[in-house]
Amino acid sequence: MVANTEAPLTQAERKALSDQCMLDAAVRLIVERGPEKTTLKALGEAAGYSRGLVTYRFGSKAGLFKAVIKRVSERFGQEVDAAVAGSTGIDAVLAAAETYYRFVLRSPKDIRAMQILFHSAAEPGSSLTEVVNRVHARQRAQVAEWVAAGQRSGAINPKLCAATFAARFCAYTLGMTFYWMLDSRSIQWEQAHQDFKVSIQQQLAA
Amino acid sequence: MVANTEAPLTQAERKALSDQCMLDAAVRLIVERGPEKTTLKALGEAAGYSRGLVTYRFGSKAGLFKAVIKRVSERFGQEVDAAVAGSTGIDAVLAAAETYYRFVLRSPKDIRAMQILFHSAAEPGSSLTEVVNRVHARQRAQVAEWVAAGQRSGAINPKLCAATFAARFCAYTLGMTFYWMLDSRSIQWEQAHQDFKVSIQQQLAA
DNA sequence: AAGATACTTGCTATCGACAAGTAAGTATAT
DNA sequence: ATATACTTACTTGTCGATAGCAAGTATCTT
Numbered sequence: 001m002v003a004n005t006e007a008p009l010t011q012a013e014r015k016a017l018s019d020q021c022m023l024d025a026a027v028r029l030i031v032e033r034g035p036e037k038t039t040l041k042a043l044g045e046a047a048g049y050s051r052g053l054v055t056y057r058f059g060s061k062a063g064l065f066k067a068v069i070k071r072v073s074e075r076f077g078q079e080v081d082a083a084v085a086g087s088t089g090i091d092a093v094l095a096a097a098e099t100y101y102r103f104v105l106r107s108p109k110d111i112r113a114m115q116i117l118f119h120s121a122a123e124p125g126s127s128l129t130e131v132v133n134r135v136h137a138r139q140r141a142q143v144a145e146w147v148a149a150g151q152r153s154g155a156i157n158p159k160l161c162a163a164t165f166a167a168r169f170c171a172y173t174l175g176m177t178f179y180w181m182l183d184s185r186s187i188q189w190e191q192a193h194q195d196f197k198v199s200i201q202q203q204l205a206a
Numbered sequence: 207m208v209a210n211t212e213a214p215l216t217q218a219e220r221k222a223l224s225d226q227c228m229l230d231a232a233v234r235l236i237v238e239r240g241p242e243k244t245t246l247k248a249l250g251e252a253a254g255y256s257r258g259l260v261t262y263r264f265g266s267k268a269g270l271f272k273a274v275i276k277r278v279s280e281r282f283g284q285e286v287d288a289a290v291a292g293s294t295g296i297d298a299v300l301a302a303a304e305t306y307y308r309f310v311l312r313s314p315k316d317i318r319a320m321q322i323l324f325h326s327a328a329e330p331g332s333s334l335t336e337v338v339n340r341v342h343a344r345q346r347a348q349v350a351e352w353v354a355a356g357q358r359s360g361a362i363n364p365k366l367c368a369a370t371f372a373a374r375f376c377a378y379t380l381g382m383t384f385y386w387m388l389d390s391r392s393i394q395w396e397q398a399h400q401d402f403k404v405s406i407q408q409q410l411a412a
Numbered sequence: 413a414a415g416a417t418a419c420t421t422g423c424t425a426t427c428g429a430c431a432a433g434t435a436a437g438t439a440t441a442t
Numbered sequence: 443a444t445a446t447a448c449t450t451a452c453t454t455g456t457c458g459a460t461a462g463c464a465a466g467t468a469t470c471t472t
Binding site: 034 | 388
């Protein structure tokens with residue numbers, strides 16, 4: 001988490017290192033104290049630098065947070081792509097659900113940080129709105145594509161509106177993650193996931 | 207929104223009036239600039255008082271926001287009770303969904319403000335966590351009750367887990383509201399609602 | 413050695429919340 | 443009835459802490 005202070009590095013390496021440290025520090029501090037109470041001073045120190053580096057590198061605190069969203073959502077997107085591989089239709093949707101379920105268990109801090117940033121995008125005047133909206137629009141479009149493909153192949157109920165199902169699928173995931181964050185004990189994360197898969201199959205079945 | 211300056215009021219009336227003005231101002235400012243950027247100064251002025259009154263009356267800014275959550279969620283709860291009336295099972299669940307759908311259209315500012323406050327409850331160390339968690343636990347329990355009653359009367363699929371369905375139902379609602387706030391154009395609020403009702407019936411059918 | 417890039421420090425306006433103050437309403441004694 | 447003591451409603455002074463800019467220093471590159 002703290003910058004390495006050994007052997008001389010190239011400028012590019014220095015930059016890459018400090019970027020990495022700052023993004024890690026951001027995730028950690030967002031989860032520990034929330035974005036607003038995460039001060040530039042704390043971010044700099046947690047990353048092993050000064051309070052000024054965040055603003056210099058990312059333009060502002062919000063700029064750093066945007067970078068966090070991009071990094072985590074990109075990593076998640078890659079995992080989904082890998083899990084879905086070539087499959088479409090119901091299988092693809094189930095694989096995506098499964099991937100998210102596991103991602104939350106494996107990287108709870110990343111998910112917590114990202115969800116907190118998603119939330120802040122819903123506040124008026126937030127500079128994260130556009131990025132976050134793009135991330136979610138993309139996710140919904142991807143799900144809708146799988147469903148549409150399944151409909152063309154006859155495996156999925158043709159009466160269903162692919163876009164609306166996709167929104168429902170993604171909205172559920174967001175809401176459930178919110179509950180999980182609020183009080184992980186009050187929600188049966190695993191059972192909810194299993195029941196959700198059953199519900200998906202039921203909803204999509206031709 | 208601004209305190210009345212006419213005829214002398216009793217202490218109780220003065221208090222009720224200023225409380226009302228402050229709660230209204232809070233909703234307005236949360237929707238206009240978000241909770242963090244809503245300053246005590248702005249709250250006081252918008253309500254027609256000084257910057258000190260919020261702290262004096264509600265203890266802190268967060269105290270005022272708690273009161274906002276209580277007020278709006280209570281009002282929504284009453285509307286649900288009225289709409290559901292005596293019905294149970296699928297009808298009760300559909301009536302609750304319908305009530306929320308309409309509440310959002312009729313009082314978008316109240317919903318926006320409340321959802322923003324819900325979000326802030328998911329941040330670490332938030333003093334709203336407990337209140338918000340209680341509100342949502344209660345909503346889920348209520349939905350689960352309707353479902354369980356429907357199962358006892360044989361109208362709802364007995365294999366379903368009532369609590370898990372309730373969580374799914376409420377999580378969807380939260381997530382969809384988030385999308386609606388993020389970009390109301392990208393979401394077909396009405397179609398999503400209609401499809402949701404069909405999906406509920408399908409999921410609950412015996 | 414000179415320029416470019418990575419990073420730090422000085423500064424200003426603004427914030428929330430506490431403490432101390434003032435104004436307005438209420439109770440009691442004559 | 444009205445003056446005085448008291449309580450409650452509300453305001454203002456103050457303090458430490460904040461984000462982000464401008465101007466500086468350290469480190470790498472050519």
